Amino acid sequence: MPSSPASESVAVSDIETAAERLRGVAVRTPLLASGAIDSRTGGTILVKAEMLQRTGSFKLRGAYNRVAAIDPQQRRRGVVAYSSGNHAQGVAAAAGMLGVPATIVMPADAPAAKLDGTRALGADVVLYDRATGDREAIAAEIANDRGATLIPPFDDPHVIAGQGTVGLEIADQADARGVVFDAVLVPCSGGGLVSGIATVLSDRMPEAKIYTVEPEGFDDTARSLAAGAVVRNEPGRTSICDGLLLPVPGTLTLPINQTLLAGGLAVDDDAVAEAMAAAFRHLKVVAEPSGAVALAAALTGTFDCCGKTVCVVCSGGNVDGRTFFDLVGPYL
Amino acid sequence: MPSSPASESVAVSDIETAAERLRGVAVRTPLLASGAIDSRTGGTILVKAEMLQRTGSFKLRGAYNRVAAIDPQQRRRGVVAYSSGNHAQGVAAAAGMLGVPATIVMPADAPAAKLDGTRALGADVVLYDRATGDREAIAAEIANDRGATLIPPFDDPHVIAGQGTVGLEIADQADARGVVFDAVLVPCSGGGLVSGIATVLSDRMPEAKIYTVEPEGFDDTARSLAAGAVVRNEPGRTSICDGLLLPVPGTLTLPINQTLLAGGLAVDDDAVAEAMAAAFRHLKVVAEPSGAVALAAALTGTFDCCGKTVCVVCSGGNVDGRTFFDLVGPYL
Numbered sequence: 001m002p003s004s005p006a007s008e009s010v011a012v013s014d015i016e017t018a019a020e021r022l023r024g025v026a027v028r029t030p031l032l033a034s035g036a037i038d039s040r041t042g043g044t045i046l047v048k049a050e051m052l053q054r055t056g057s058f059k060l061r062g063a064y065n066r067v068a069a070i071d072p073q074q075r076r077r078g079v080v081a082y083s084s085g086n087h088a089q090g091v092a093a094a095a096g097m098l099g100v101p102a103t104i105v106m107p108a109d110a111p112a113a114k115l116d117g118t119r120a121l122g123a124d125v126v127l128y129d130r131a132t133g134d135r136e137a138i139a140a141e142i143a144n145d146r147g148a149t150l151i152p153p154f155d156d157p158h159v160i161a162g163q164g165t166v167g168l169e170i171a172d173q174a175d176a177r178g179v180v181f182d183a184v185l186v187p188c189s190g191g192g193l194v195s196g197i198a199t200v201l202s203d204r205m206p207e208a209k210i211y212t213v214e215p216e217g218f219d220d221t222a223r224s225l226a227a228g229a230v231v232r233n234e235p236g237r238t239s240i241c242d243g244l245l246l247p248v249p250g251t252l253t254l255p256i257n258q259t260l261l262a263g264g265l266a267v268d269d270d271a272v273a274e275a276m277a278a279a280f281r282h283l284k285v286v287a288e289p290s291g292a293v294a295l296a297a298a299l300t301g302t303f304d305c306c307g308k309t310v311c312v313v314c315s316g317g318n319v320d321g322r323t324f325f326d327l328v329g330p331y332l
Numbered sequence: 333m334p335s336s337p338a339s340e341s342v343a344v345s346d347i348e349t350a351a352e353r354l355r356g357v358a359v360r361t362p363l364l365a366s367g368a369i370d371s372r373t374g375g376t377i378l379v380k381a382e383m384l385q386r387t388g389s390f391k392l393r394g395a396y397n398r399v400a401a402i403d404p405q406q407r408r409r410g411v412v413a414y415s416s417g418n419h420a421q422g423v424a425a426a427a428g429m430l431g432v433p434a435t436i437v438m439p440a441d442a443p444a445a446k447l448d449g450t451r452a453l454g455a456d457v458v459l460y461d462r463a464t465g466d467r468e469a470i471a472a473e474i475a476n477d478r479g480a481t482l483i484p485p486f487d488d489p490h491v492i493a494g495q496g497t498v499g500l501e502i503a504d505q506a507d508a509r510g511v512v513f514d515a516v517l518v519p520c521s522g523g524g525l526v527s528g529i530a531t532v533l534s535d536r537m538p539e540a541k542i543y544t545v546e547p548e549g550f551d552d553t554a555r556s557l558a559a560g561a562v563v564r565n566e567p568g569r570t571s572i573c574d575g576l577l578l579p580v581p582g583t584l585t586l587p588i589n590q591t592l593l594a595g596g597l598a599v600d601d602d603a604v605a606e607a608m609a610a611a612f613r614h615l616k617v618v619a620e621p622s623g624a625v626a627l628a629a630a631l632t633g634t635f636d637c638c639g640k641t642v643c644v645v646c647s648g649g650n651v652d653g654r655t656f657f658d659l660v661g662p663y664l
Contacts, residue, residue, distance in 0.1 A: 024509055030359050032384055035425070035453065051616040052364055052381070093367070121367065177356055277653070284383040284649030286616040317616030321609070321664030325657050332653030 009252055010157050012203045015164035015196065018065040022165055025097065026061050027053050029166075031173050031311070034282035041298055043305030046179070048170055049285050051317025055121075057291070058166055058193055058315050059090030059153075065162030066151050067094045075100045078148040082135040084110045085243050086316050087153040092123035103148070105139045113320055154192030155252040164196025170311055171204035181208040182308040185294035187315045188212035188221050188264070189244040191253030197313070198260035208311075209262035211303060213294040215239035215269070221249045222264025225257060240269045240327065243290030243316065265303055271296040276324070277331035279314065288319035289327065341584055342489050344535045347496035347528060350397040354497055357429065358393050359385050361498075363505050363643070366614035373630055375637030378511070380502055381617050383649025387453070389623070390498055390525055390647050391422030391485075397494030398483050399426045407432045410480040414467040416442045417575050418648050419485040424455035435480070437471045445652055486524030487584040496528025502643055503536035513540040514640040517626035519647045520544035520553050520596070521576040523585030529645070530592035540643075541594035543635060545626040547571035547601070553581045554596025557589060572601045572659065575622030575648065597635055603628040608656070609663035611646065620651035621659065 031046040038044055050058040067079055078101035081091040088104045095102035104118050108127040119125055128138050143150040152159060174181060184201060186194040191212070198210045212221045217237030224231045233247045249257070267275075272289050275296035279287040287295065294312045297303045303310070363378040370376055382390040399411055410433035413423040420436045427434035436450050440459040451457055460470050475482040484491060506513060516533060518526040523544070530542045544553045549569030556563045565579045581589070599607075604621050607628035611619040619627065626644045629635045635642070 027362050027364065030362055030384055032359065033386060039452070049384070052362055052384075054365060056616055120371070280618055281653060284388055284618040286612055286618065321613060321660070325661070325664075328653070329657070332657075 009256060010160045010164065010196065010199050012200055014157065014161040015168055015200050018061070018158070018161040019165045019168050021065055021068045022061055022162070025064055026165065028169055029053055032283045032285065036282045037278060037299070041305040043307060044309040045298055045305060046311050047283055047295065048166060048311060048313045049283070050166060050313065050315050051285055051287055051291055055086070055089040055093045056316055056318040057086035057090065058163060059086040060093055061165050062159035062162035062192060063087065063090035063151060064094035064097070066156060066158040067091070067098050067100055069158045070100070070149050074149060077146055078102060079151050080105070080139050080143040080148045081151040081153070082139040083153060085114060086318055088114065088118045089121060089318070091151050092118045092121035096122040103142055105135050105142070107135070111320060114318070154190030155250045157252070160192050160196045160253065162196070163193040164200050166193065166313065167197035167200030170197065171200060174205065174311070179309055180205060181311045183303065184208050184210045184311040184313070185213050185265070185297055185303055186210065186313045187244065187290060187293045188214050189246045189290070190250045191221055191257050192250065193313070193315060194261065195253040195256040199256065202260050210260065211262055212257070212264040213297045214264060214266050215241040215244050215272070215293060216266045218245055219264060219266035220247060221254070221257065222266055224249050224254060225261060225264050228258070230254065240272060240289040241293060243288070244293065265297045267293050267296040267300060267302055271300045271302070273327040274331045275299050277328040280328060281332070285314065286317040286319065286324065287314050288316050291316040341588060342492045342496065342528065342531050344532055346489065346493040347500055347532050350393070350490070350493040351497045351500050353397055353400045354393055354494070357396055358497065360501055361385055364615045364617065368614045369610065369631070373637040375639060376641045377630055377637060378643050379611070379615055379627065380498060380643060380645045381615070382498060382645065382647050383617055383619055383623055387418065387421040387425045388648055388650040389418035389422065390495055391418040392425055393497050394491035394494035394524060395419065395422035395483060396426035396429070398488060398490040399423070399430050399432055401490045402432070402481050406481060409478055410434060411483050412437070412471050412475045412480045413483040413485070414471040415485060417446060418650055420446065420450045421453060421650070423483050424450045424453035428454040435474055437467050437474070439467070443652060446650070486522030487582045489584070492524050492528045492531070492585065494528070495525040496532050498525065498645065499529035499532030502529065503532060506537065506643070511641055512537060513643045515635065516540050516542045516643040516645070517545050517597070517629055517635055518542065518645045519576065519622060519625045520546050521578045521622070522582045523553055523589055524582065525645070525647060526593065527585040527588040531588065534592050542592065543594055544589070544596040545629045546596065546598050547573040547576050547604070547625060548598045550577055551596060551598035552579060553586070553589065554598055556581050556586060557593060557596050560590070562586065572604060572621040573625060575620070576625065597629045599625050599628040599632060599634055603632045603634070605659040606663045607631050609660040612660060613664070617646070618649040618651065618656065619646050620648050623648040
């Protein structure tokens with residue numbers, strides 16, 4: 001049997017173990033459907049609604065699986081993470097549930113809601129200056145000083161396995177409906193979510209073609225997949241998708257994605273805002289910009305859903321109310 | 333064994349039959365949790381998110397169960413319903429899925445979105461003048477002329493049994509979490525949803541006290557339960573809860589509710605708007621005003637959740653985007 005990079009770093013059994021750990025902890029998020037979205041795309045679209053996950057994004061899954069894997073002796077020394085967004089809240093919540101002290105390194109100019117949210121989950125927040133500080137170095141130093149465990153946002157087998165439980169649920173929910181997906185569209189930044197989903201579905205639903213979706217100008221994974229080598233984003237671009245702005249794919253995730261994915265897509269900010277409005281109107285859920293890129297790819301025809309059965313992953317809903325209204329207002 | 337009005341009109345087995353019919357049709361909506369909501373109420377709150385149901389409200393369940401119960405010969409003559417809101421879309425969608433022609437009697441001044449939504453689901457919409465027309469009489473006449481089947485919004489055993497599948501899911505999901513609810517709070521107008529839920533939970537979770545929640549001035553069920561007799565709402569009041577404005581409890585539902593409920597609560601419009609904002613911010617879901625009354629009762633302390641484990645039913649999310657923003661804006 002040929003071995004693949006996927007099987008070397010994360011196995012389906014690792015994801016099944018993660019699912020056991022997450023039982024009763026993570027929300028089994030539903031697949032949502034809308035006749036209006038089906039009519040518009042000409043396909044059958046089922047939206048995996050991970051904004052309904054605890055902490056408002058899928059990130060809880062990987063964080064919890066990583067923290068739960070630490071042995072009891074080591075747990076007492078705590079965990080450290082760096083993040084301005086959903087990973088911060090995922091790690092803070094997971095550590096809180098497991099009784100592990102958590103320190104999160106966050107930029108001093110992060111939105112007050114995210115700082116407060118992370119503190120409210122019981123984490124100790126250490127601020128740094130985004131212009132002059134190096135968050136990875138700061139987090140590594142704290143972890144080193146305390147003997148604490150660093151929880152990486154994606155380049156970690158336990159984190160990938162935790163995110164992969166989204167894929168396990170997609171497979172189970174599709175089975176229950178008697179559906180086989182032609183394609184699965186997944187928001188992508190570091191690539192932890194899509195690599196975990198692809199690991200499961202390559203086993204459980206090998207017919208499904210899996211695609212990343214990224215913001216235009218930040219489609220480093222799409223271009224790396226196409227080039228067969230690591231391609232960085234050009235500097236100087238901006239996007240409303242604040243969670244998908246990393247310059248380069250993950251070192252553990254890219255090899256998995258190179259083996260298992262069909263390719264990568266990119267969408268512009270207007271398409272993202274319109275997709276947020278469609279999720280609000282037709283699915284009754286709040287998608288943050290980064291969470292809505294895959295739905296945007298389906299609605300704009302960037303991925304042609306016509307005649308296909310497509311799973312669209314919406315990865316999170318942590319967006320400030322005013323920002324949400326400013327973005328979706330023009331589409332209501 | 334003593335017989336109760338509940339057991340005479342709707343049995344748990346009827347609700348189990350409805351659940352079989354709805355398998356693969358209705359979304360098994362999740363129970364959502366938020367640390368922020370728990371902190372604020374001092375309790376453990378799990379929100380049954382029925383705005384995620386197909387058509388944006390629980391109404392699909394009862395409508396589908398009622399239409400599916402019609403024999404094949406009779407189905408061809410079609411179904412008729414009157415509704416300005418969620419029941420219209422529930423019946424239209426259910427009939428569409430079952431290949432049954434549907435006619436919905438709606439007020440001519442209903443929001444364009446609801447008229448268009450009902451037509452988009454394949455129903456024939458008949459308009460009437462809210463000031464001069466009698467929708468029940470119009471619907472009855474159409475049904476009579478065509479030999480079609482009238483689908484009542486709540487006073488029907490199949491409709492109640494369909495809505496009761498919400499209760500079956502609550503019981504199953506609570507079992508899976510190892511949770512027993514101290515209380516279940518349910519939005520109420522005609523009383524179909526709460527009577528169905530109470531029928532299941534009186535059997536599956538008899539410890540749970542079940543309460544209706546209504547808008548202030550429209551708490552006919554609360555006052556009827558307290559009085560032990562039918563009490564009508566006084567005319568002249570208004571509320572943003574456009575789905576909960578019926579003047580009097582149902583004739584089939586009230587006896588069930590008198591037997592099985594612990595009582596009824598009422599909330600004002602400001603509390604409802606704030607609950608809509610809390611659902612948006614903390615749960616990432618869109619609640620319509622009528623759908624948010626039970627959450628409002630929990631958040632305001634109208635029902636004291638402190639130290640309790642409480643299930644809050646959010647019944648729907650069909651609200652115009654502009655209306656939503658106008659209502660929740662002050663709370664963001």
